[in-house]
Amino acid sequence: MAPRRHLYQLIARNKLSTGLFIILFSIILGVIGLALGSAMRWGTGYYVMFGLFVVVYNLVLYFNSDRIALAVNGARAADPAEYAQLHNIVEEVAIAAGLPKPGVYVIDTDSPNAFATGRGPKHASIAVTRGLLEILDREELQGVVAHELAHVRNYDILLMTVVAIIGGLIILFRDIFLRWGFFFGGGRRRRDSDRGGGQAQLILVLVGLVLAILAPILVALIRAAISRQREYLADASGAYIVRNPHGLAGALAKLGQSTEKLRTASNATAHMFITSPFAKDRGESANWFASHPPLADRIARLNSLTLSEEDADPDLTTKTPRH
Amino acid sequence: MIALIIVLGILALLVIFFIGTYNSLVVKRNRVQNGWHQIDVQLKRRIDLIPNLVETVKGYAAHEKAIFERIAEARSLAINAKGPAESAKANNMLSDTLKTLFAVVENYPTLKANENFMKLQEELTATENKIAFSRQFYNDVVMDFNNQIQMFPSNVVAGMFSFKAGEFYTVPEAEREAPKVKF
Numbered sequence: 001m002a003p004r005r006h007l008y009q010l011i012a013r014n015k016l017s018t019g020l021f022i023i024l025f026s027i028i029l030g031v032i033g034l035a036l037g038s039a040m041r042w043g044t045g046y047y048v049m050f051g052l053f054v055v056v057y058n059l060v061l062y063f064n065s066d067r068i069a070l071a072v073n074g075a076r077a078a079d080p081a082e083y084a085q086l087h088n089i090v091e092e093v094a095i096a097a098g099l100p101k102p103g104v105y106v107i108d109t110d111s112p113n114a115f116a117t118g119r120g121p122k123h124a125s126i127a128v129t130r131g132l133l134e135i136l137d138r139e140e141l142q143g144v145v146a147h148e149l150a151h152v153r154n155y156d157i158l159l160m161t162v163v164a165i166i167g168g169l170i171i172l173f174r175d176i177f178l179r180w181g182f183f184f185g186g187g188r189r190r191r192d193s194d195r196g197g198g199q200a201q202l203i204l205v206l207v208g209l210v211l212a213i214l215a216p217i218l219v220a221l222i223r224a225a226i227s228r229q230r231e232y233l234a235d236a237s238g239a240y241i242v243r244n245p246h247g248l249a250g251a252l253a254k255l256g257q258s259t260e261k262l263r264t265a266s267n268a269t270a271h272m273f274i275t276s277p278f279a280k281d282r283g284e285s286a287n288w289f290a291s292h293p294p295l296a297d298r299i300a301r302l303n304s305l306t307l308s309e310e311d312a313d314p315d316l317t318t319k320t321p322r323h
Numbered sequence: 324m325i326a327l328i329i330v331l332g333i334l335a336l337l338v339i340f341f342i343g344t345y346n347s348l349v350v351k352r353n354r355v356q357n358g359w360h361q362i363d364v365q366l367k368r369r370i371d372l373i374p375n376l377v378e379t380v381k382g383y384a385a386h387e388k389a390i391f392e393r394i395a396e397a398r399s400l401a402i403n404a405k406g407p408a409e410s411a412k413a414n415n416m417l418s419d420t421l422k423t424l425f426a427v428v429e430n431y432p433t434l435k436a437n438e439n440f441m442k443l444q445e446e447l448t449a450t451e452n453k454i455a456f457s458r459q460f461y462n463d464v465v466m467d468f469n470n471q472i473q474m475f476p477s478n479v480v481a482g483m484f485s486f487k488a489g490e491f492y493t494v495p496e497a498e499r500e501a502p503k504v505k506f
Binding site for chain 1: 361413442446448449452455456459460
């Protein structure tokens with residue numbers, strides 16, 4: 001089965017990108033830590049603590065990123081009795097995809113959306129919003145679940161989650177450093193003639209400014225890595241998994257009509273969702289920084305798929321997109 | 324000396340090829356068995372769901388006796404079916420009778436609104452989907468397995484250890500069409 005290699009290539013590339021992102025951010029962290037330590041003339045103890053922090057942070061990122069992503073979005077485990085249909089649909093699509101059943105979560109908001117997260121197919125979770133369950137019928141919901149399980153099967157989920165958390169952390173650090181620098185340092189400047197304090201505040205502001213410049217660049221990197229091609233591919237392979245493109249196409253059409261904004265989503269996490277969580281971005285024109293392709297285009301591509309049993313899996317036959 | 328090394332090298336490569344092919348055939352055969360087992364689980368689940376469903380419908384439409392009899396008959400055929408081909412035939416018959424039942428239910432609005440019935444209907448829809456999807460998955464693995472058994476050079480290894488091609492779980496053309504119901 002030669003074409004199957006394309007799926008393996010795709011998965012290998014996703015794992016590699018994930019590793020590169022983790023290493024890249026560890027290096028950035030290391031540079032900031034070393035600069036801070038040498039500027040403040042902190043001792044060996046600080047460097048040991050800092051090294052430990054980077055190690056622990058990476059372990060948490062790898063093993064708990066899915067829990068963080070679920071918690072940040074306010075997702076809670078879906079009760080099997082209350083959400084019997086959702087559980088049924090996830091089970092049946094998992095059978096179709098040949099994957100173990102992922103964890104099922106519900107987000108209590110009117111904005112219709114969904115995302116998948118986890119380390120890989122054996123540790124995966126799917127979260128859908130209450131609004132999504134309310135507006136979609138069974139077939140459409142099945143299409144959305146199939147799209148998310150396609151992300152799971154392709155190992156998109158780990159990369160998307162890690163990138164979301166790193167993006168979020170960068171923004172958090174930038175805010176912390178800028179505030180520290182201006183507030184603590186700024187207030188002390190006139191009263192305190194100690195030169196060390198003045199230098200420290202300067203360093204903090206500088207680090208904050210570097211991060212402020214870095215953040216948008218990193219967001220652009222995220223956009224490049226989590227290419228919009230990935231969404232087209234998950235649409236196509238989702239449709240292939242359930243051998244039905246119309247459910248997902250109908251679901252996307254309904255999502256396009258919604259004007260509800262997802263409160264918990266930010267620029268760092270937007271790419272994880274099936275459609276942009278910001279209602280204004282769901283429009284027709286694609287711009288460079290958009291996290292998702294235009295919905296009308298995705299629907300048109302889905303409707304042009306006429307699937308039969310003989311059709312090959314898009315993951316297995318098409319070459320993986322070049323970024 | 325060089326000739327000996329070359330011969331030994333070729334022999335080593337052949338041994339590696341044999342071991343690799345044999346192991347991959349075993350993995351695929353297990354996958355086929357597992358796929359069949361998955362279908363079986365779902366088929367049994369449907370068989371278990373049917374008595375409940377029939378009882379609920381009987382409460383509202385007791386006089387539709389002909390259909391209950393046909394379901395009972397198809398159900399017992401499905402219970403006793405052995406092997407993919409026979410099972411496929413019996414279960415397709417069961418699917419057809421169930422479709423007729425749901426078409427009949429359309430005439431009883433109070434039954435359709437019954438909460439217990441709606442739950443059963445969702446369970447049955449999910450089980451039908453799981454049957455269809457596990458069948459689709461099973462056929463994919465069978466095809467992969469059969470390809471390796473029949474293609475050269477892996478067919479040599481398959482022949483030596485008598486691996487037998489898997490049986491497809493076929494869907495008759497009738498099932499692809501919408502159910503035909505006469506009133």
